[in-house]
Amino acid sequence: MQIIFGPVNSRRFGSSLGIDLSPQTKQCNFDCLYCELAPAQPVAKQNYVIPVDEIVNALYEHLNDEIDVITVTANGEPTLYPHLHELVRRIDALKGETKTLILTNAATLSEPDVFETLLLFDKVKLSLDAASAQTFKKIDRPQKDLHVEDIIRSMQRFSKEYRGELYIEVLFVKGINDSDTEILKLNEVLLGLHNITRVDIGTIDRPPAYPVEALSYEELHKIANMFDSSLPIHIASRIKSDNYSPRNYSKEEILNTLDKRPLTLEDIEILFDKESQKVLHELVSNGQIKTKKVGNLEFFLPSENFFRKRVKNS
């Protein structure tokens, strides 16, 4: 039974040491179509619970100064772990400068003790794959008492109170949650959240639990452009298109594209041909484009947008 894994070098969060709060078996309140674990009946609580001492001792053996972030996760949903509050307190006592991060599907955020516990983490990543009840049920196959309206309300409350780095992740599955209607609803929900550090959008990267299909990089790029330009959207998928041919952008097109959505260097290398990349670097040199660090990633955006505030939510 391996409680600690890594460290792995994650581009998004740096050097990350993982804690698996359900190493024996999958214990989750969802049974997502795209899950990389085998299908399993969703559960409301953990049946196999590891003692806190065992986790803390294992962490103590692996922790060192090179680790940027301790990532609390699970084969399933980490907030189902009944001693999460005590665990995060004990991690805080030994972690020094290292940050804590939890990856959660947000479904238990309406429970007051989970809400309070998540406020203690330095970084929180909440997943949200759908904004409508029908699509939510289809993609995430939740445990029967869970409703997306409650999850969204809790996310809104949490985003108001939380003072750490808040990340949102949306995973798109072909033909399930990628309709224009669903994306526009998700856009509205995201605009209603406060202080989002970054929104990572992605698709299936590993063999899924059920026979569903990933989107292409091009499709993700199109979706990214449908979100309001004030949202810090980042295409986080490891799927990079072999079929996508970088194209030539004029100076104006580069400024317009980055005005609509800031891009990372990795995005730029996929989307822009060599000539356009040269023009972009000239725009950086003459100050028309600046870079801005968001979490661990650096985004390129027009200088005049550097301090642009979100209109709907500021």
Ligand code: SF4
């Ligand atoms: S929330 Fe995560 S662990 Fe649970 S079913 Fe979905 S993908 Fe799998």
